[in-house]
Amino acid sequence: MTAPALSLKNLSKSFGPAQIINDVNLDIAKGERHAIIGPNGAGKSTLFNLISGLYTPTSGTVSLNGTLISGVPPHEINRMGLSRSFQVSNIFANMTVRENVRCGVLHSLGQGYSFWKSVTSSKAVQEKTFEVLEHCALVDKANTPAALLPYADQRALEIAITIAGGANVILLDEPTAGMSHSETDRAVELIRKSSEGKTLVIVEHDMGVIFDLADRISVLVYGEIIASAPPSEIRGDPKVREAYLGDEALPEETA
């Protein structure tokens, strides 16, 4: 059996006396689309920060494709094939959309920290940049400074930078937060398209998006995973209903 794409073992994180993540165990298989839901303050973003290397676990481990990554700096985790987006748009505001994406592809195409050749000298970089822009429907805005993009496009750029390096494990932190219905539909399509053949972990509040996209859902409450199952089972789980969702929040099964 191959190792899971992501494996969290007895993972805990405390800030002083506050225990934010408490003994989390979770395996996410390769190619799975996995959603993490939970009320505000449940520790979803902290969990993402632990997985992506921004925080070091207080105890427990994180493994990526069977390799231990807890304690490894974020940029090295990224090179091992894990990429993430942020809840708040986290782009290179003073650069154009094209330059944003181009920065995202540089390392995966072996450009390293080179300062002896032009950034335009590699044809592969230009082509990959264009491919990602096209994929995210940003070609028309390629030469717009990122800070001037409309909100929905900034979120699309956020995803574009995340997938530009070709990572096979993608973490998305509330990619549709603050979007209108039509914008959300477009974003979901983009996420579905981008995560094909890859492992996706997504934190999201929009239940419609979650039940539409996810193969499996984990419910995080007060730093603990109280349930981890396919959407159909989560819907019926009385523990989840009680702890978090409230009866009216669940989409009807017939919908």
Add this chain to the structure above:
Amino acid sequence: MSDATQNHADLAPSTGAKFRQRTLPILIFVAIILAIPMTDPSRTMLTLIHQMAINIVFALAYNMLLGKGGMLSFGHAVYFGLGGYFCMHVMNWIEEGSGIWGSYPTFFLPVMGFVAGGLAAAVIGSFSCRRAGTTFAMISLGVAELVFSGAFMFDSLFGGEQGINGDRMNGPEVFGLSMGPMQDIYWFMAFWTVVGIVAMYAFTRTPLGRLSEATRDNPQRVQFIGYNPTRVRWLVFTISGAFAGLAGGMSAVNYEIFTPEALSLIPSGFVLIMAYVGGITYFAGPIMGAILLTYMSSMMSDFTEAWLLYLGLMFVIIVMYAPRGIAGIVFGFWDGLRGAQSGEFLKRTLIQLAGCLLMLLGLIVLVEVSIRWSNGWGEVFEPYGMHFGHDSILTWIVIVVPIVAGAAILRYLGREKEEMPA
């Protein structure tokens, strides 16, 4: 949606645009450099031009950090100075003809400055670049103080208060330049200024140059595209230090002396002002800043003893009202002229200019009258045969009225702009 025929080449600027934005400016610059000797400049003029050349390279090197890298350094003269000092030593080794140095041409001394500045920056940057922002700024200040005071302790390296001097007219000649007369030094300066500008512009176009901008905008995100922001900062810092050392090497050849003052906070502050006044968001900004401030610092002291005060005022005003610097004003004016409402824009700008000039007039009289009054030598400010005594009521009217009138005009224009529909 994009159609299938589109490809990546469509996104890049056209050949024509590239020529206009990249090749043409440097051609014009080279043309000016070639034209200057034909005007048969005086010795004073040449001295000024050489200082400008040094400052252009230094300010551009500094802006690699501040403008492109988002790192505010209060001690960049350290690398300028260490580069320059090393060149002074090499200059003396050339004179002694010891070892391989006997065959090293003085013309290429800036290369040694580049190496020395880069090495020093690589060592110091290895601990100062861990963090950006305030931490980096404070460390740069501390290092500058440390190196400056160290320079007085290690006499054999820095020559104490007298510094180290040398003679540039040794070693083999290249390009038929004996490096003696000022005209020879002119070509030396021209060569290294162009090399410096082209190299530093090219750097902005490399992957590391782009990553430097990305790290300035968002160091956290840089981590998640596979780069270590600390390493990006360190590399940029090293390269910036190397170019500062190159400028130091140009200075060593020009003055044939280096003293510890060159490492102090004063030139460090001056290069910050040059880059900022010129405009740190533009590549050409620091070039403009270096030319203007070098001119001001050498020429204005002939006109007024309060020139440092004017310099400070200008810096404060630029920071507050024109944060994109002189380059921002120049390019903004150019864009406005080519814009849709150029007539309206020109009118506005002229009124604005009139307001500024009025305020400036009042301010100059205020400063000049005050400084003479404060000196207490009974001197009186008498421009163009006019008489402004500090005890005359007329003087104070000439001070207050233009300042108030100018301020009112600028305020009115500001209001009007707010009321205009966007």
